[in-house]
Amino acid sequence: MSLEPKAAPQVARPTRRTLLAGAGLFTLGFHIPFPARAATLGAAPTTPEVNAWVVVKPDETVVIRIARSEMGQGTLTGLAQLVAEELDCDWARVTTEYPSPGQNLARKRVWGDYSTGGSRGVRDSHEYVRKGGAAARFMLVAAAAKGWGVPPAECRVERGVITHGPSGRSTTYGAVAAEAAKIEPPKDVTLKDPKDWTIAGKPLKRLDTLPKLDGSQVYGIDLKLPGLLNAAIRDCPVTGGSVKSFEAAAVSGMPGVKRVIQVGDSAVAVVADTFWRAKTALDALPIVWDEGPNAKVSSETIAAVLREGLDAKEAFVGNKAGDVAGALKGAAKVVEAVYGVPFQNHATMEPMNATALWTPERCEVWTPTQNGEAALAATADAAGLPATSCEVYKIHLGGGFGRRGATHDWVRQAVLIAKEMPGTPVKLLWTREEDMTHGRYHPVTQCRMRAALDQDGNLTGLHMRISGQSILAAIAPQRMVEGRDPVTFQGLNPGGPEAAIGYTIPNILIDHAMRNPHILPGFWRGVNLNPNAIYLECFMDELAHATGQDPLAFRLKLMDNHPKHRAVLQAVADKIGWKTKPPEGVYRGICQTMGFGSYVAGAAEVSVSDQGELKIHRIVAATDPGHAVNPQQIEAQVAGSFVYGLSAALYGACTVKDGRIEQTNFDSYPVMKMDAMPAVEAILMPSGGFWGGVGEPTIAVAAPAVLNAIFAATGKRVRQLPLKDTDLRRA
Amino acid sequence: MARLNVNGVVREVDAEPDTPLLWVIREQIGLTGTKYGCGIAQCGACTVHLDGAAVRSCSMPLSAVEPGQKIVTIEGLAPDARHPVQQAWAELDVPQCGFCQPGMIMASAALLAQTARPSEDQIRQEITNICRCGTYNRVLAGIKLAAERGQAG
Ligand code: FES
Numbered sequence: 001m002s003l004e005p006k007a008a009p010q011v012a013r014p015t016r017r018t019l020l021a022g023a024g025l026f027t028l029g030f031h032i033p034f035p036a037r038a039a040t041l042g043a044a045p046t047t048p049e050v051n052a053w054v055v056v057k058p059d060e061t062v063v064i065r066i067a068r069s070e071m072g073q074g075t076l077t078g079l080a081q082l083v084a085e086e087l088d089c090d091w092a093r094v095t096t097e098y099p100s101p102g103q104n105l106a107r108k109r110v111w112g113d114y115s116t117g118g119s120r121g122v123r124d125s126h127e128y129v130r131k132g133g134a135a136a137r138f139m140l141v142a143a144a145a146k147g148w149g150v151p152p153a154e155c156r157v158e159r160g161v162i163t164h165g166p167s168g169r170s171t172t173y174g175a176v177a178a179e180a181a182k183i184e185p186p187k188d189v190t191l192k193d194p195k196d197w198t199i200a201g202k203p204l205k206r207l208d209t210l211p212k213l214d215g216s217q218v219y220g221i222d223l224k225l226p227g228l229l230n231a232a233i234r235d236c237p238v239t240g241g242s243v244k245s246f247e248a249a250a251v252s253g254m255p256g257v258k259r260v261i262q263v264g265d266s267a268v269a270v271v272a273d274t275f276w277r278a279k280t281a282l283d284a285l286p287i288v289w290d291e292g293p294n295a296k297v298s299s300e301t302i303a304a305v306l307r308e309g310l311d312a313k314e315a316f317v318g319n320k321a322g323d324v325a326g327a328l329k330g331a332a333k334v335v336e337a338v339y340g341v342p343f344q345n346h347a348t349m350e351p352m353n354a355t356a357l358w359t360p361e362r363c364e365v366w367t368p369t370q371n372g373e374a375a376l377a378a379t380a381d382a383a384g385l386p387a388t389s390c391e392v393y394k395i396h397l398g399g400g401f402g403r404r405g406a407t408h409d410w411v412r413q414a415v416l417i418a419k420e421m422p423g424t425p426v427k428l429l430w431t432r433e434e435d436m437t438h439g440r441y442h443p444v445t446q447c448r449m450r451a452a453l454d455q456d457g458n459l460t461g462l463h464m465r466i467s468g469q470s471i472l473a474a475i476a477p478q479r480m481v482e483g484r485d486p487v488t489f490q491g492l493n494p495g496g497p498e499a500a501i502g503y504t505i506p507n508i509l510i511d512h513a514m515r516n517p518h519i520l521p522g523f524w525r526g527v528n529l530n531p532n533a534i535y536l537e538c539f540m541d542e543l544a545h546a547t548g549q550d551p552l553a554f555r556l557k558l559m560d561n562h563p564k565h566r567a568v569l570q571a572v573a574d575k576i577g578w579k580t581k582p583p584e585g586v587y588r589g590i591c592q593t594m595g596f597g598s599y600v601a602g603a604a605e606v607s608v609s610d611q612g613e614l615k616i617h618r619i620v621a622a623t624d625p626g627h628a629v630n631p632q633q634i635e636a637q638v639a640g641s642f643v644y645g646l647s648a649a650l651y652g653a654c655t656v657k658d659g660r661i662e663q664t665n666f667d668s669y670p671v672m673k674m675d676a677m678p679a680v681e682a683i684l685m686p687s688g689g690f691w692g693g694v695g696e697p698t699i700a701v702a703a704p705a706v707l708n709a710i711f712a713a714t715g716k717r718v719r720q721l722p723l724k725d726t727d728l729r730r731a
Numbered sequence: 732m733a734r735l736n737v738n739g740v741v742r743e744v745d746a747e748p749d750t751p752l753l754w755v756i757r758e759q760i761g762l763t764g765t766k767y768g769c770g771i772a773q774c775g776a777c778t779v780h781l782d783g784a785a786v787r788s789c790s791m792p793l794s795a796v797e798p799g800q801k802i803v804t805i806e807g808l809a810p811d812a813r814h815p816v817q818q819a820w821a822e823l824d825v826p827q828c829g830f831c832q833p834g835m836i837m838a839s840a841a842l843l844a845q846t847a848r849p850s851e852d853q854i855r856q857e858i859t860n861i862c863r864c865g866t867y868n869r870v871l872a873g874i875k876l877a878a879e880r881g882q883a884g
């Protein structure tokens with residue numbers, strides 16, 4: 001038996017010195033993994049970087065450094081396209097690598113922010129990464145010109161080949177890279193006009209596909225290190241509870257078991273030679289919990305608290321104009337409805353995991369993370385060491401969706417375990433059951449919608465009261481504004497470039513009664529745009545039907561001041577054929593919203609059988625993200641976002657009983673599979689002048705488009721998700 | 732010691748007989764292309780071929796593998812990843828995060844080995860693997876493309 005077989009794919013290693021000395025010495029340079037296979041270990045130390053973003057090797061390979069995390073969304077390829085565009089290198093020779101968070105710290109954050117969430121990978125960093133590429137180009141050209149003794153302005157570049165026009169001499173990036181590293185970086189550079197782009201903005205293939213086809217891509221779960229042990233963990237099933245006692249002796253003689261360790265107040269881990277043996281022993285380990293103050297909480301008790309919030313006097317205001325109370329009082333017609341969404345688990349395909357190696361002087365962690373810097377901070381904190389004595393190596397993520405960004409609870413656990421075994425690397429892997437029951441869930445909310453309509457069916461007033469959980473209160477209280485959680489109002493803000501409502505309603509009040517249950521919330525792909533779009537867009541549909549108006553026309557009347565919102569809505573209406581009759585038995589729904597800086601709209605075609613079975617035939621989605629860096633990736637993101645959004649809307653709910661999450665695996669938390677996957681038609685309509693995200697916004701229009709189509713088909717208005725709890729048979 | 736034929740190589744493995752084949756492949760044999768996603772036969776991330784048929788290795792104990800049965804994992808599907816399914820996947824850029832893809836590819840290859848030209852309905856019914864990134868439409872297109880190629884070649 002061998003844990004270190006020859007057949008191993010890429011192997012990430014701590015430095016030999018670290019292991020041999022058991023001390024925290026560390027080599028510099030970019031010796032550790034590797035998002036793309038081509039970014040081989042130890043590439044950089046022999047070739048000096050041109051600047052922080054670009055290394056050109058003598059064989060003309062261009063290594064572009066990427067600070068954000070690739071988790072399937074294509075950010076790696078998109079960011080590399082932006083750098084390569086300004087660099088004018090040969091795209092066929094581009095590879096990428098992740099600079100480590102520790103190096104970012106040591107180099108005064110030369111790579112900026114590592115956080116990869118909120119669909120921000122490209123939109124927050126496009127300017128400085130492009131400048132990084134342009135500066136490297138400047139330095140490479142200057143080095144060639146200096147060698148020839150000619151003015152740089154007389155040189156041109158095409159695909160990494162520098163040519164001096166007047167003399168016809170030419171050289172390559174690889175040949176001058178070492179000299180370029182010595183050139184003074186330019187103070188400022190001019191970026192290309194996006195209309196002149198030849199690499200960025202093009203539907204190029206991903207850089208990271210090949211290793212994903214033959215099993216060679218290394219994820220955190222696959223990591224191998226010399227002497228590595230494996231850990232399985234069980235945290236108290238009730239958040240807020242703790243470990244009372246456990247009987248280590250009952251399992252310490254089981255095959256492969258090395259240690260049984262209490263982790264913090266609330267968890268117990270078994271460390272063994274293999275994960276399977278660790279898990280087997282953990283399953284056999286008698287643990288007594290103190291379930292703490294939340295042991296009686298259930299979905300029903302949470303719902304009751306939220307219901308109370310719907311009528312509470314006090315609420316944080318997110319959007320206010322005119323006099324809603326007056327409008328409701330004077331209305332010809334008042335329409336009212338209460339909606340709600342449950343907790344959702346991220347259920348990334350790869351469960352949470354981290355590998356940690358702790359010594360009294362140094363701590364190293366290998367983990368899939370959406371935010372390397374935050375992972376480093378969590379490592380240092382748990383290790384009891386300064387961040388400068390710690391390092392985090394980012395490993396390719398088997399899905400992120402927000403779970404692997406804001407809190408690094410699994411990293412803390414791994415470090416605490418490793419701390420008990422100085423000098424031994426330990427890989428902690430959560431079972432799917434641990435992952436399902438200890439998530440950072442999409443927050444639970446309810447919403448009461450109240451509308452005032454005049455006698456002509458015009459919307460004169462809208463009160464939207466959201467009651468429920470705040471994400472920021474739980475995980476980033478420092479981002480709260482005077483007690484208010486601004487993220488609650490995604491898609492509902494009175495204006496601004498991020499997430500503004502697309503309707504002008506003379507009297508409006510949108511407010512939030514914050515009610516925070518003990519189940520921990522997190523950023524879940526699409527975040528609060530998801531429920532907010534369901535609440536607002538399904539209710540707009542209700543209002544149109546209540547006043548006998550066409551749902552598209554009803555909306556358009558309110559959108560004169562919102563041309564970008566209107567344009568995407570009109571685009572999906574045109575594409576789905578809103579004006580034409582759908583095929584027999586097929587019904588349509590439509591919606592729009594804005595979030596993560598992008599304008600999005602959706603339209604769906606569904607049918608519902610006499611037995612109440614839903615079939616989604618077709619979804620059309622339009623996105624205006626300002627600039628589109630890679631149209632092919634955006635199309636994949638849109639289709640994927642619908643799977644994620646519809647999984648939640650149709651089947652997903654994490655319910656609470658006796659203080660704990662009831663769903664434990666994909667049998668009780670079903671998700672969409674291929675049999676239910678509709679055809680997706682993505683319309684990309686970048687209008688220029690701004691940078692919006694693409695990983696998340698369209699997720700929010702999946703559910704309302706389908707729910708509105710279901711109403712058209714059945715006359716049933718689904719207001720409490722998931723849909724599976726509703727009988728769709730026609731009454 | 733059990734003997735397993737994995738990707739054409741016979742190996743001795745030292746594991747308890749009730750250890751799932753998945754963990755024997757990943758931890759004893761060290762081939763980590765086969766993934767753990769659920770452990771209860773729900774997601775298909777652990778799909779390998781057992782005598783050519785797709786099986787979910789997380790739910791098959793080592794003791795259930797008979798001597799002489801041939802196991803193929805993603806690493807051994809085809810030399811240089813030249814299987815028509817892998818080629819179609821590369822052409823259509825199917826993977827997103829990629830974690831489910833070894834299982835998707837193994838399930839798809841087994842389907843095509845059994846049914847050279849599956850209908851779209853057949854594909855949708857047979858491929859029940861979970862992909863949280865939502866690559867289903869490209870997987871579907873990939874299988875169709877591989878089927879066409881297979882037919883032509
Ligand atoms: S891990 Fe085997 S089916 Fe999910």
Ligand code: FES
Pocket residue numbers: 072349398399826827828829830831832861862863864865866
């Ligand atoms: S590609 Fe990420 S789970 Fe399928």
